[in-house]
Amino acid sequence: MSSLKKRLFSFWVSILVLVCSIIGCSNQAISWQQSCQNDEGKYPAWAVSLHSPGSRVVFDGTANQQVLLNLAAGKGPKQFHIDIFKHTAANKYIYKFTDMQEQLLSSQTYTVDGCRGVSVDLSEYPTGIYYIIVRGDAQGCRSKKWKIQKVPYKENSVLICDGIPYRNGKPFMVIGLYHAGDPTIDVVNSQNAKGVSDKKLTRKEMFGSLKERGFNAVQFGFWTASKEFYQEAADYDLMVLSESTVELDKVFQLREQPNVLGWYNFDEPSHGEARVAGLIYNAYKRIDPYHPVMTAFYRKPAGYNKHRLVDIALADKYCIRNPRSSLAEVTNYVQQCRDVLLESDPTTCVMVVPQLFTVDGYSDKAWPGFEPTYRQIRCNVYAGIAGGAKGVFYYAYYTHEWLDTGMAKNPKRKHWFLPESNLWSSISELNAELYSIKDVILLSKHWEGPKLESSGKAVFRSLILPNGRRYLLVVNPEADKINITVTIADDAAQPTALLDSPTLQAEPNGKWSGVLPGYEVGVYQIK
Structure with missing residues (x-):
């Protein structure tokens, strides 16, 4: 979004939030209008x-x-x-x-x-x-x-406790996808009618194919989803995240839908827009205290923490430009969102936004139209998990940015469209893998003890579940292979490779060594 459009958007959102606070959000059933009565002391004590x-x-x-x-x-x-x-x-x-x-x-x-x-x-x-x-x-x-x-407690609430998303009182692993809504269906069908494809995209086809590939949530971009959209998505067990910052009145109408995942604050706010985003956050919470406010961040997190903007931060650090791009920044950015943006608040969490797209229409040529490989996307996901991400929200099913090279399986399509990419057939494998270790992703805490040495920029996280089971996650965010050595203080401990991870060989003094190929991920249970 251009800076001028953002300024105009911020202005009108400010007006809307003010009007909503006066006439709409003082709902007496849940009286969220704040009555904070602080005297201002001259000296802070x-x-x-x-x-x-x-x-x-x-x-x-x-x-x-x-x-x-x-x-x-x-x-x-x-x-x-x-x-x-x-x-x-x-x-x-x-x-x-x-x-x-x-x-x-x-x-x-x-x-x-x-x-x-x-x-x-x-x-x-x-x-x-x-x-x-x-x-x-x-x-x-x-x-x-x-x-x-x-x-009062309500069924189908999505709450965050101790940094973990819960739905109906149970830990909930979100595997979502941006821009999977009616606006995308309309644009794709409009393009198809002009000779791009002889197919017609429908909600039923989109929802069915996403469920088959292991997605459980969609982001309805650009405006608020209709009641019918929610209901049809529910038939496929899909939660819905609506982008509804300028349609807060519709939140009143939709908040009782059983598959509401949350509400999307305006996208990628700058530090200067924090106040407006904070007003929107407060308006959402007055209307619906039972579902999280979410949005994406890509700037340095410092500068937001004076304003509560979200309950779930979506960290979208996009690093993939070519076959050798480094993904090391993904882990650092997720950690920064958790520690700086959210101040490690136990009622918040971070989800990683893997770069499931490409573009090449920018004048600075920073985006050359390279489609990420499966290994890079998988590495992108696990690099975020190593930083503490508690869910995954891929970007995207479709993007409006120009792609002059065209889609891999349909060069006539000059915009990213996931079903026409090389990744469409393999993303289900990655999602199934994530579901298989969802307890490790959601419930684990940092486990002090193991140490990592590597010949490159390996990302390392040691984890422990409430039942005492221990795990190691090692990610190679670079294209070249690296040597790794893990030291575990417990001499009897043995790391068992999971998810086809490279095997580690025993060395003297509690050390285990191995090789991680480029963009490889190692997941190990300590037995």
Whole structure:
């Protein structure tokens, strides 16, 4: 999108969000209109971070900021956590938790030296509105008040807890695809009518072929999907992510559809657009607190963290330009999105956006029209997982950028169209592979201990599941083969290769060595 179009878009979105907040989003069934009543003290005396299912905001004790904490009752997480950070002269902090009428439910005075954590268990309280009040004892430090709303649990909710997406209370592995919606069907059929192909694309054909290839979610790009689209997608067990930033009224109409995956904030916001994207995020959460806000990021994550923009960040670092392109940046970018953009908030996560497309229509010739190979796409996916990605959302089924060389299986098509690529027949193999290790991708935590030495830029991650099973993931993001040596402190441990990974040979002193060909991935279970 051009900078002028983005500026105009941001302006009209700001107007729309304001109007929506006034006349539409004050829905009394779920009263999300924020009533944050902070007095602005002259001198900041503390910072408070609140994180729970739905939001995490850091306060400096003076700014008139807002927080919206969405806590789903029933099967949802029961607690939220408060961190109080000492900043200046205050030595003690009075914490109060009240009901809507400000009747005191709990209170405590804390002495803080650095940081003090406070956990609040809401399981004993009914759904409704509550308040947190914090006051420091330093001169000029006044009370700060924040509103919390606990909402009833709802079936088909998609919530993120401890950095893991859950649907109906169960971990949910998203394998999605961008631009698989009616706008694409219309454009492809329009091209076909002009002699590009004698075929006609239908929803039924698109949904059926995507299900066969292991996809479970689609992104409806450019505008909001219709109710009929949701219903037909549900027949193929496909979740739907709608791009609906300028049609917030339709979110009211569609939020009860059982296959809502989430809502798409405007694409790839710049740092200067963070405020507008933050307003859109808040509008979404007022309308629908039960599904995540998602969008793609490709810029350096620093600069966004003053605004909550998303619950799920889609990291789209596209690196594949030729047969020897390095994919090392993918891992780093996913990690940056997790640590910087989302501040490691346990109510958020990152999904990787593999580069399942090519273009060649840019004037700078940075994109030469090279179609990624299967090995590169597979490496792209696992490089993201090594960075902590908790799902995959490929880009794309179709793209509007020009492709002068044409599609591999239909040179008349001058735009990327996945079914006419060499990857269409093999992507199901990769998706099936991901499903086979979904517990490792979703539920594992970092496991300290193993060390990696390599002759190249190998990406390494050691993982452990809640049941104690341990795994190693090694990715070669370069085109040339590399030698690797893994050191495991447990002398009895033995890495067993999974998914046809290269075998590792035992060496003295708990070392295991092997060779990873270019773009190869090694997945090993430690037994």
